[in-house]
Amino acid sequence: MTLVSVKSLTRVFDVSKPWLNRLIERLPKRHLTAVSDVSFDIPERTTYALVGESGSGKSTIGKMVVGLLRPTSGHVEIGGVDLVTEKDRAAIDRVRSDIQMIFQDPFASLNPRWRVRDIIVEPVAARGGDTTGMAERLLEQVGLSADDVGKYPHQFSGGQRQRICVARALASEPKLIVCDEPTSALDVSVQAQVLNMMSDLKDEHGLTYLFISHDLTVVRHMADTIGVLYLGRLVEEAPPETLFTTPAHPYTAMLIDAAPRLDAFGREVEPPEGEIPDPIDPPKGCAFHPRCPLAIDRCTAERPALKPFGPGRVACHRAGEITLKGAA
Amino acid sequence: MTVPVPVLSLRDLTVDIPTRHGTLRPVDQVSWDIARGEILGVVGESGAGKSMTGNAVIGLLDPPAHISGGQVLLEGERIDDLPLAKMRRIRGKRIGMVFQDPLTSLNPLLTVGDQLTETILRHLDVDREEAAQRAIRGLDEVGIPSARNRMGAYPHEFSGGMRQRVVIALALCAEPTLLIADEPTTALDVSVQAQIIALLKRLCRERGMAAMLITHDMGVIAETADRVAVMYAGRLAEIGPVAQIVGQPRHPYTDGLMASTPAASAGQARLRQIPGAMPRLNALPDGCAFSPRCPRAQDRCRHDPRPRVGEADARAACWFPIEPEEDAA
Numbered sequence: 247m248t249l250v251s252v253k254s255l256t257r258v259f260d261v262s263k264p265w266l267n268r269l270i271e272r273l274p275k276r277h278l279t280a281v282s283d284v285s286f287d288i289p290e291r292t293t294y295a296l297v298g299e300s301g302s303g304k305s306t307i308g309k310m311v312v313g314l315l316r317p318t319s320g321h322v323e324i325g326g327v328d329l330v331t332e333k334d335r336a337a338i339d340r341v342r343s344d345i346q347m348i349f350q351d352p353f354a355s356l357n358p359r360w361r362v363r364d365i366i367v368e369p370v371a372a373r374g375g376d377t378t379g380m381a382e383r384l385l386e387q388v389g390l391s392a393d394d395v396g397k398y399p400h401q402f403s404g405g406q407r408q409r410i411c412v413a414r415a416l417a418s419e420p421k422l423i424v425c426d427e428p429t430s431a432l433d434v435s436v437q438a439q440v441l442n443m444m445s446d447l448k449d450e451h452g453l454t455y456l457f458i459s460h461d462l463t464v465v466r467h468m469a470d471t472i473g474v475l476y477l478g479r480l481v482e483e484a485p486p487e488t489l490f491t492t493p494a495h496p497y498t499a500m501l502i503d504a505a506p507r508l509d510a511f512g513r514e515v516e517p518p519e520g521e522i523p524d525p526i527d528p529p530k531g532c533a534f535h536p537r538c539p540l541a542i543d544r545c546t547a548e549r550p551a552l553k554p555f556g557p558g559r560v561a562c563h564r565a566g567e568i569t570l571k572g573a574a
Numbered sequence: 575m576t577v578p579v580p581v582l583s584l585r586d587l588t589v590d591i592p593t594r595h596g597t598l599r600p601v602d603q604v605s606w607d608i609a610r611g612e613i614l615g616v617v618g619e620s621g622a623g624k625s626m627t628g629n630a631v632i633g634l635l636d637p638p639a640h641i642s643g644g645q646v647l648l649e650g651e652r653i654d655d656l657p658l659a660k661m662r663r664i665r666g667k668r669i670g671m672v673f674q675d676p677l678t679s680l681n682p683l684l685t686v687g688d689q690l691t692e693t694i695l696r697h698l699d700v701d702r703e704e705a706a707q708r709a710i711r712g713l714d715e716v717g718i719p720s721a722r723n724r725m726g727a728y729p730h731e732f733s734g735g736m737r738q739r740v741v742i743a744l745a746l747c748a749e750p751t752l753l754i755a756d757e758p759t760t761a762l763d764v765s766v767q768a769q770i771i772a773l774l775k776r777l778c779r780e781r782g783m784a785a786m787l788i789t790h791d792m793g794v795i796a797e798t799a800d801r802v803a804v805m806y807a808g809r810l811a812e813i814g815p816v817a818q819i820v821g822q823p824r825h826p827y828t829d830g831l832m833a834s835t836p837a838a839s840a841g842q843a844r845l846r847q848i849p850g851a852m853p854r855l856n857a858l859p860d861g862c863a864f865s866p867r868c869p870r871a872q873d874r875c876r877h878d879p880r881p882r883v884g885e886a887d888a889r890a891a892c893w894f895p896i897e898p899e900e901d902a903a
Contacts, residue, residue, distance in 0.1 A: 299763035300734075403851050404620075433619035433790060433852075438834035438845035445844065460764070463793075463836040467845060504768035506793025508820055508837050517768040521735050 249422060249454050250288040250311065255320035257281040257306050261526065278526050280306040282478040283320070285552070288471075290421070293448065293455040295465040297501075298475035301525050304458045307475075308426045311456055312347050324422060343373065346415035350427035352407035356399040362410055363395035369418040384413040387450075389443060405436035412444065416451065424456045429464065441467060462505055466490060471558075474498050477525055477533040484558030494560040496538045532563070540564050579650040580607035581752050581784035582631065586644035587654075589623075589630050589808075593638075598855040600626045602808040603644065603882070608752070611782040613775070615799030615816065617789060617831070619852055623808035624788045628754045630654075631786070632669050633661045649751065667697040670745030674757035676737035679744075680729040686713070686740050687725030690747055697748035712743040716773060735766035739773070746777065753778070753785040759794060771798050792835045796820050804828045807852055807863035810883055812890040822898050825890035827864045862892070870894050 262268060262275040281303040288294040296304045309315040311322050313329045321328050327341045346369065349355040356365055366384055367377035382392035388409040399407055408428060415423050428444070429437040445468065448455060459465050465472055466486045474482045474489075474497065482495040493499040500518045520537040523529055529536050535545040544563050552561040589601035601623045608614045616624045629635050631646050633653070646654040653664060665671075673679045681689060690709035694700065700708065706725070713721035716739040729737055738758060745753060755774065759767040775798055778785050787798055795802055795816065802819040804812045804827065812825040823829040833846035850867040853859060859866055865875040874893050881887075887895040 299765065405851060434792065435619065435831060435834045435848040436851060438836075438847040439849075441836075442844050442847055461836070462764075467836055500765060504765045505837070506767070506771070506791060506797045508792055508796045508832065508835060517772040518765040521733055521766055522763070 247290045248287045249290040249325060250294075250456065251321075251323040252284060252286050252307070252311065253321045253323070255281055255284045255307065255310060255322065256318050257303075257310060257315065258318045276526055279528070280478050280525070281310070281317075284475075284478070284480045285320075286471075286473055286480065286483060288422075288454055288456060290454055291448075291452050292470040293457055293468050295457040295459060295469035295472045296475055297459055297462055297465050297472055299460060299501075299522055301477070301522055302475040303478035304460075304475050305426055306478075308347070308424045308456060308458050311422075312345050312424050313342070314347075343369075343418045344421040346418060346420040346423045348408075348411050348415050348423060348425045348428045350430050352404055352411055352431065353399075355411055356407060358399055360398075361395065362397050362399070365399070365410065366395075366414045366417055369414060373418075375418075380417060381413075384416055385410075387416070387447070388413045389439075403436075405432055405440060408432060408440050409443070412440075412447070416447065419451070420453070422454045422456065424458070426458045427460065428457075430460070437464070444468070462490075462501055474501070477522065477528050479533060479561065480552055480559075481534065481562070482558065482560045483552070484556065484560075488557050492556070494555050494558070494565045495534075495562045496540050496564075497534045500537075532561075540567060578610065580609050580647075581612075581649055582608040582786065583647040583650075584627075584631070584644065585647065587627065587630060587641065587646060588643035589626055589635065589639055590642035591639045595856065600639070600808050600855060601630060604805070604808075604810050605644075605883075606803055606810070606813055608784045608786060610751075610784055611778060612801065613778055613785045613787055613799045615787045615789065615795035615802045616805060617792060617795050617802060618805035618811075619790060619831075621807075621852055621855070622805040624805050625756050626808075627805070628671075628756050628786060628788050632665055632671055632754055634665075634671075663697075666693060666745075666750075667748045668750050668752065670748070670750035670753045672738075672741050672745050672753065672755040672758045674760050676734060676741045676761070677729065679741050680737065682729055685726050685728055686732075690725075690744055693744060694747050708747065709743075712747045713740070715777070716740070716743045716746075717769075718743070735762055735769060738762060738766075738770055742770075742773065742777075746781075746783075749781070751783060753783055754788070755785060756788045757790070758787070760789065760791070767794070774798065792820070792832060793837055804831070807858060808855065809863060809880070810891060811864070812892075813883060814889045818889070822896075823890075824887060824895035824897075825864075825892045826868045826870050826896065828890070829896055830867075870896075 257280050259278045259280055261278045263273055298304045310317050316330055324341050327337050329338060332338050363381040366381040370377050381395045385394055386392050390409055429440050457468050469486055472486055472489050473480050476497050482498045493502060504518050531547050532545045532550050535541040550561045550563050552559050555565050584605050586603045586605055587601060588603055591598045604627055618624045630641055641654050645652055687709055691705040694705040694708050710721045718724055718739055759770050789795060799816045802816050803810060806827050812828045823832055830848040834848060848867055853863060861877055862875045862880050865871040881891050881893050883891045
């Protein structure tokens, strides 16, 4: 069953200079399209990963899914309820408690003046729920000691803090957890601990994850489906094994090629060319065409639609024509 | 024939930070050599002392941190005890440095061209005209398109990857023999990271420059370094050629570190993990600092003075290193 359904989601930010500057300098308004016509579904009890480089719109999508940002157009439906347009207060209330979020920086996302117990039970306490013994139980579930409930966040290391964030996210017994780069701030050995714990909790609690990351290798472990974003557009969507062995979009292939590999000593590869273009003025047609080794005239003129391809979907006029450079 | 002098030699380098609650030792008796044209990768998790080692070499330790023992030799000449004025002539001239965040390493109020020519004029005996020419050549070399026109641009007009190229040009413009790069690609996207790595490799090869590449990313190390030094809790855990460190680690910490990178266990449902976390510097265990987390630890590891590289094993600071045949099993 589909838990999250994202339909033609678009978000435009107004990045114009202040009104007076525009008047004096005769500047037009400027708009940045952070997310452009993105659609995907997340079935219940699966992990959907959004991957992309900086400026690809992955965090913006995450914020729109949890309702921290309003879409400019398009819809996000969670369990069939669109939080923006729904009129039934009870339904909104029910869906809101089904969603939780874990952020990248475990130092910024915990209130330094609160004890761990208060931090963890807040999602339930705020709704007047019963919280007896809840913090202790959740702390043990995330691999910390129940005696830690009286401590403050500064008494924990980065990895332990991220565990506290996970415990807080679990408190309201959500169905969906949106994780925005949950392990990017952590060291590799701690990252492995947190990722393994998140997989275990998913199975125990029947959770659904929207997992946002810039790191394809991390996502490969967690995801049932990976969506690759480029300049606010979904360019490819596929199960991890398909994506890694036979990427269908040249950008996906470039990302996989560029990722440093452990067995790659002495590897001499041509690094990818160019950088992500200015999102305020993206290239016409396919946004990737200035960097694409396969670009043809059609790519500069016509934006490719996201079409079914193999077990996934891809937005490329020349899908199926590429081979990965050093594919293992 | 004479034995070539290594570009950089660390001899039991030790850094202390006195605090009210006792002295912390973020770098503890670290020794290694870097030869001409060689890239030594220094890996470790946060707090392992890798940046502190780099800063100690270039003389940029923030007081009260100071070198309390050992020596730093640059081309056979001791530099850790030099007075400030002499050190300033080495820094930038003979040792170039690249930091993690390219935006904070550049002066936002000066054009890129000004910053480059200033550095060249300070360290090399050339006139303004020649310095400008060299600056343009420097920008060209690091792959900045239309370098001549970009000389008048300010740092904010460059993208992150281009800024890091400018910083590299700045570090190299006085033609140093040693480059210290501290997490040079951590703030960059993966496609740009690949470009910067390729650039560093090419420059070291072309100029015969030695480099010390500090990073927490095992993949970057595997791609770039000739030799790798693994640090843990301020101490050198293992050092050796990159293929051996990545392929046949001997120290259990190196083994765990390699195995817990997501790239290493591609296709497996679970990542291998090392239990626990690195000890704090004020609460280091007796004996080997890794012993509380080590699956191979025995009584000796917890009580005996800690092993050092070369003592029990030629490569790893471990009493019970992993033998190659075990690895195969």
